[in-house]
Amino acid sequence: MRGLIRLIIILLAVLKSLFFWNIKKRDPKKILIAHDLLLGDTLLLAPLMKRIKEKYPHAQKYILAKPTFVPLFENTPYGFKVLSFNSKSFLSVWKIFCCGPYDLAFIAGDNRYSWLARAVGSGWVIGIKGDTPSWKNWMVNEAKSFDDKPATWADMMGRLVDGNDPEPYQKNEWLRPDIKKTLIPIDRSKPYIVCHLGASNELRFWPNTAWQKLCKDLSNQGFEMILTTGPNEVHLLDQVDPASIYQSVQGNFSLIEMWVLLENAALLVSSDTGIVHLAKIACTPTITLYGPGSNLIHGPGKFWMNQFFEVATIDSYPCRDQKFLFRRKIMWLNRCSRNIKQCKTPGACMEAITPKDVIGKAMEILKLTHL
Structure with missing residues (x-):
């Protein structure tokens, strides 16, 4: 199934590149963050999400996440709706396609997901340059470099968006979903x-x-x-x-x-x-x-x-x-x-x-x- 899904993504990406103009809109209506990262790196996309919200407050915003991470996004942090992404599931990719097309897509980590972004109708794709092998970069319209001075992965992801860095994180910016049970009884009288x-x-x-x-x-x-x-x-x-x-x-x-x-x-x-x-x-x-x-x-x-x-x-x-x-x-x-x-x-x-x-x-x- 994964092989068939990849083939469909490649064919759609090539067709859209050949027959549709790649245009970077000044005021995008739909924005996608495409990736397939593990838990830590997924959460470290918070600066990118916040910066997108600051620059494009009126856009509809979507972010992909592994199915087990989806509950973390229940309260739509920074206005982002989460789309469950399982590379082995055709239904998963179909739902991402149905929410598109997207005017702007940001690729976090592996540039192979620029092909997915193009396949689901992204008009302009931004990622980090220099991924290997080189075919991963073919669907990236705007490639940016990692910082030439020490910086965190999270801060560098925030700088994929032009302009200033996002404001530092404040408590309750990303609200925790409600929960009916806890892991263990917590005695608040003892830290x-x-x-x-x-x-x-x-x-x-x-x-x-x-x-x-x-x-x-x-x-x-x-x-x-x-x-x-x-x-x-x-x-x-x-x-x-x-x-x-x-x-x-x-x-x-x-x-x-x-x-x-x-x-x-x-x-x-x-x-x-x-x-x-x-x-x-x-x-x-x-x-x-x-x-x-x-x-x-x-x-x-x-x-x-x-x-x-x-x-x-x-x-x-x-x-x-x-x-x-x-x-x-x-x-x-x-x-x-x-x-x-x-x-x-x-x-x-x-x-x-x-x-x-x-x-x-x-x-x-x-x-x-x-x-």
């Missing part, structure tokens, strides 16, 4: 800290002993500790807390339930993963552990500059030596996207982050917010 143990890449796991030291010390300060993991990561709970001393939540929760847990937390401590970016939307004070990843590209940047966000990392770690983001080379970027089989020293960059350093940063934030 709690969420420690998210999981990550999409094993190389981002913090050592069990480090988590144990952190939880013990913060618990002794009077905070309830709540451990969470993503799907298929229950084993991390057993390794970090074999005696079940702390409350824990396995990875079978909805993202809205996690949002509720985060927005009432005194602090989140997590490796660089999608939950960190959900915490930005919820305005939760956060400490992020960056081992392979880069705080330059996924930190708060200008858009989330008003939040309590601390970084625990080792600057200039020797094997954080890759300069590519979405297959584009960025000279100022240093990160590692290797997997467990490719890494010569698995876990070393995370082991270098000490519990003492994280506890110190935690106490600094908590003194300002709760103590």
